[in-house]
Amino acid sequence: MWLYLLKRTVLAVAIVAIAVTLLFLMIHAVPGDPAITLLGPRASPEMIAQIHQQMGLDKPLAVQLAIFFGRVFHGDLGFDAFSQRPVREIVLEQLPYTIELIFVSILWAVVIAVPLGCYSAIRRNSLVDQVAGVVTVAAIAIPSFVVAVYALLIFAVTLRWLPAIGAGSGFRDGLIYLILPAFATGIGWVGYISRLVRASMLEVLGENHVRMARSFGISEWRIVARYALPLAILPTVTILGVGIAWLLSSAVFIEVVFARPGIGKLIVDAVNTRNYPIVMGVVLVTTFLIVVATTLSDLVNAFLDPRTREKL
Amino acid sequence: MVRVEIIRPEPNDAVATGTFLRQLRKNRLGVLGALLVVLVFVSAFFAPLIITHDPIKIMVGPRLAPPSLDFLLGTDQLGRDTFSRVIMGGRIPLLVAFASLGSALAVGVVLGLIAGFGPRWLDNLLLLVFDTIRSFPGIIFALAIIALVGPSLASIIFVIAMTSVPIYARVLRTQAQGLLSSEYIAAERSMGAGTARILGVHVLPNVIGPLLILVSMDVPAVIAWEAGLSFLGMGVRPPTPDWGAVLNDGYSYINQTPWLVIGSGIPIVLATLGFTFLGEALRDIFDPKLRKDL
Numbered sequence: 342m343w344l345y346l347l348k349r350t351v352l353a354v355a356i357v358a359i360a361v362t363l364l365f366l367m368i369h370a371v372p373g374d375p376a377i378t379l380l381g382p383r384a385s386p387e388m389i390a391q392i393h394q395q396m397g398l399d400k401p402l403a404v405q406l407a408i409f410f411g412r413v414f415h416g417d418l419g420f421d422a423f424s425q426r427p428v429r430e431i432v433l434e435q436l437p438y439t440i441e442l443i444f445v446s447i448l449w450a451v452v453i454a455v456p457l458g459c460y461s462a463i464r465r466n467s468l469v470d471q472v473a474g475v476v477t478v479a480a481i482a483i484p485s486f487v488v489a490v491y492a493l494l495i496f497a498v499t500l501r502w503l504p505a506i507g508a509g510s511g512f513r514d515g516l517i518y519l520i521l522p523a524f525a526t527g528i529g530w531v532g533y534i535s536r537l538v539r540a541s542m543l544e545v546l547g548e549n550h551v552r553m554a555r556s557f558g559i560s561e562w563r564i565v566a567r568y569a570l571p572l573a574i575l576p577t578v579t580i581l582g583v584g585i586a587w588l589l590s591s592a593v594f595i596e597v598v599f600a601r602p603g604i605g606k607l608i609v610d611a612v613n614t615r616n617y618p619i620v621m622g623v624v625l626v627t628t629f630l631i632v633v634a635t636t637l638s639d640l641v642n643a644f645l646d647p648r649t650r651e652k653l
Numbered sequence: 654m655v656r657v658e659i660i661r662p663e664p665n666d667a668v669a670t671g672t673f674l675r676q677l678r679k680n681r682l683g684v685l686g687a688l689l690v691v692l693v694f695v696s697a698f699f700a701p702l703i704i705t706h707d708p709i710k711i712m713v714g715p716r717l718a719p720p721s722l723d724f725l726l727g728t729d730q731l732g733r734d735t736f737s738r739v740i741m742g743g744r745i746p747l748l749v750a751f752a753s754l755g756s757a758l759a760v761g762v763v764l765g766l767i768a769g770f771g772p773r774w775l776d777n778l779l780l781l782v783f784d785t786i787r788s789f790p791g792i793i794f795a796l797a798i799i800a801l802v803g804p805s806l807a808s809i810i811f812v813i814a815m816t817s818v819p820i821y822a823r824v825l826r827t828q829a830q831g832l833l834s835s836e837y838i839a840a841e842r843s844m845g846a847g848t849a850r851i852l853g854v855h856v857l858p859n860v861i862g863p864l865l866i867l868v869s870m871d872v873p874a875v876i877a878w879e880a881g882l883s884f885l886g887m888g889v890r891p892p893t894p895d896w897g898a899v900l901n902d903g904y905s906y907i908n909q910t911p912w913l914v915i916g917s918g919i920p921i922v923l924a925t926l927g928f929t930f931l932g933e934a935l936r937d938i939f940d941p942k943l944r945k946d947l
Contacts, residue, residue, distance in 0.1 A: 359785040367801060475682065482929035484877035486884055487918050490904055494914050498907055590791035594881055608793055609885055612800040624797045627790040635788065
């Protein structure tokens with residue numbers, strides 16, 4: 342286990358390093374000289390050279406990369422010229438809103454999906470199972486932003502039951518503002534998790550220890566809750582870590598549709614205003630989050646199922 | 654004396670297609686999916702014949718009108734016919750899906766074969782790069798690329814292709830490595846076949862099937878990506894009709910008319926559902942064991 346932990350951590354660090362390098366090269370591959378963009382077309386060669394020196398653009402690419410690494414390593418994501426504030430501050434200010442949205446979405450999705458998946462597995466081919474089968478595929482397939490816009494149209498604009506835009510203030514108010522966004526973000530996960538639970542539940546229910554429990558006359562519901570679910574839930578626990586990438590993508594759309602603060606809205610606004618430092622800051626922070634989440638889920642998986650340790 | 658006769662149908666294509674269609678017919682969702690997919694293709698292909706008005710002509714009718722016999726889905730904020738825009742708008746998602754997944758498949762096959770049959774160090778290096786690209790955050794990464802190169806269809810196609818390549822290459826690599834140790838490859842090699850012949854004639858035909866199913870299951874996701882990025886204003890440029898762009902118009906005027914949102918959302922839903930149902934049916938028929946998380 343310790344060896345796996347070490348290997349997996351080294352791999353994670355390597356992935357972050359390669360990601361940072363790729364991002365750096367991408368920024369450099371963009372046509373156009375940043376100094377000319379800054380100074381305008383009538384800048385003299387001396388002025389351009391001076392800006393190059395200030396920004397470190399006159400140094401060899403490898404040196405620039407090393408400087409870039411050093412800055413990122415220290416958590417310095419650059420400076421936003423528009424608001425005159427460090428990028429890190431801006432991103433960290435918006436991040437809690439997105440994490441809150443993701444957390445609440447996952448929470449309600451799990452609460453609905455796990456019982457649904459269990460029921461579908463136990464009463465296989467029943468009416469509920471068949472209907473759930475279709476509905477869950479549909480929930481996964483339909484894009485979250487379409488769900489979001491439709492939810493906005495029905496519940497906020499037409500029925501006026503729920504607030505349409507913003508994040509509200511205070512705890513109670515904030516929760517009310519979260520209902521529609523969390524619904525749109527989580528609905529796909531209800532489908533995803535319940536299918537996963539159903540599949541692994543069917544597998545577990547066919548195993549010997551469950552048959553043994555059944556032969557003792559233990560009631561079906563007790564078998565499921567006590568002996569099968571703890572095993573069947575494992576793939577779901579580990580998939581949640583990988584799912585954060587998907588959730589971050591949905592959150593971008595959801596935040597834009599409901600005009601909620603968050604890093605998704607932040608990056609869309611930044612792309613629209615061509616504010617590169619913010620864009621790159623968000624990409625770096627979210628990449629880091631995803632690598633941490635997938636690494637953690639791999640470690641949890643390895644802890645629970647020793648067979649996966651040998652794969653690395 | 655007992656004569657034993659082995660009756661085995663010749664594996665000819667007509668029989669195979671017949672079996673496939675029979676199996677598909679039993680899968681009701683698959684039939685529904687196939688119908689929806691055909692509908693999407695037909696409407697996109699014959700779009701110029703179906704539309705009732707010029708989709709980019711301004712003020713063919715009143716602004717934000719509700720549906721009527723003349724304007725089947727009403728009109729948008731510039732008085733353009735929504736129905737015509739939605740019908741024409743189906744062409745771009747399909748084009749993006751084919752261009753991006755096609756190029757991703759081509760690159761993924763080559764890289765996957767290199768990883769599977771090349772030297773060990775190259776395999777490890779490629780896997781590391783694949784894992785890195787997979788850890789970029791989906792839409793956020795796409796937005797970053799669009800910020801750098803500017804919004805266009807080409808950048809959307811590039812981003813989708815780039816993020817899909819690692820998945821296909823990984824699947825191909827795993828399958829190819831499984832074949833590498835099989836006896837018939839060893840036999841072929843002992844007869845003096847070169848690597849190119851082994852890969853092209855013997856390995857590729859055996860591994861391409863499952864990969865094509867994976868690709869078909871990715872089509873709805875790509876349609877969603879394209880529509881989503883166009884919805885954010887990062888895809889096609891106005892006035893080009895596109896589902897995501899019309900949905901964005903509808904979102905902007907959601908307080909004044911629901912018809913733009915309804916008219917542009919439904920084709921997105923029908924297309925993603927259709928391709929999903931069909932893709933799942935194809936997987937169930939051809940390769941039930943196929944899992945995406947290889």
